[in-house]
Amino acid sequence: MSGEATIRVSEIFGPTIQGEGALIGVPTVFVRTGGCDYRCEWCDSLHAVEAEYRGTWTPMTAQEIMAEVVRLSGGKPLLVSLSGGNPAIQPLGEVIRQGHAQGYGFALETQGSVARDWFSDLDMLVLSPKPPSSGMQVDWPVFDACLQAGQGADMVMKIVIFDDTDYAWARDVAARYPQLPLFLQPGNHTPPPPDDDSATVDQDGVDERMRWLVDRVVQDRWYQARVLPQLHVMLWGNKRGV
């Protein structure tokens, strides 16, 4: 038995396009890790979060992960999106090192609850602090440590918004981190149950929230905020693997 650290992988899929945030529309392979230190009320990836799905997660070495990424991408380098769960609780430094050596790029999205020294090796670090509607509480000193660890990577902030309370909170957070390009995203109040990705999305409701969010941003003349939807949900609903 080797002593090499393994990573708990929930799914590796793609290429498809990145559906959210700064890299929206960019072809990418997703590596979704299993496990999370948060339990957001509206989590849309519970199959990669809840302990009862742990049996579906596969321990893989960095080499095994990159082999699958290379297979899916046909050996042609592209952007790899590291997602979760919270991918920051996994030892991903070696995946990034091996992938870079083969020409692949890496973006990682995390809530900012665990700082890793390998954040600085990322091409992009997406910090997504969770608003009040999530039921979670941000530990700001740890969030700041993530920001510190990410120096060297492009860093952006993405905040999901469900309601006025989330919106007011996002205004405060944005004022605290003016150096981070900011992406606001309307929340999906109909996330899939972990065992059924064919469950219907109330896309009309989500679109309505998106229009409301654009109106708010415009009314408040908050021109630094960029407002983007979950494009993959608009196109494919809650379906996984696209």
Place this chain on the structure above:
Amino acid sequence: MSGEATIRVSEIFGPTIQGEGALIGVPTVFVRTGGCDYRCEWCDSLHAVEAEYRGTWTPMTAQEIMAEVVRLSGGKPLLVSLSGGNPAIQPLGEVIRQGHAQGYGFALETQGSVARDWFSDLDMLVLSPKPPSSGMQVDWPVFDACLQAGQGADMVMKIVIFDDTDYAWARDVAARYPQLPLFLQPGNHTPPPPDDDSATVDQDGVDERMRWLVDRVVQDRWYQARVLPQLHVMLWGNKRGV
């Protein structure tokens, strides 16, 4: 009567978000000029193109245009999107100069059929050569002159795709301009008639074309291409002024 050049303006509206391309999601005010040297089969802005709507276009000075942009934006600088018609056939250099002095940024989208020395003053020049389905023929030496004129601005290329022929054409064009970040956009086959912006969009059909386009890009491992929809059409249909 002053000798100052006037610009034919079809509409000035916003702030809303940019719905397309590199700046998707960014709050912006649109300045849509009237008049075009092209007649694309599927033009979605005929009210700013066809001569019979010329009576709805207002001649405005640079100062009058900026006064309206400042009014709409509440005097807080933001991105101004110069659109058309073909905005390159209007004398917009002075608008950009005055707007920059007040802190505003400028992006202009054009098919690349008319080169202007003031392109270099833009913050972003979006070159959108029209594919075969448009019924137009690109004059490549002039397109190259636009590229030359735009040195100093961020430049990107956006290509609308309706079918396999357009797609194959886009592959060739992209190969010729590898230095330009590339955005592919599925076409809307149900553009509004110029006198009725409440006409229904076949959004299911457009979404289907978007999924097809993602599939093609992925199958061909064309990872340099970024695929984005017309977000404003998804959210507001053909409605104008949003």
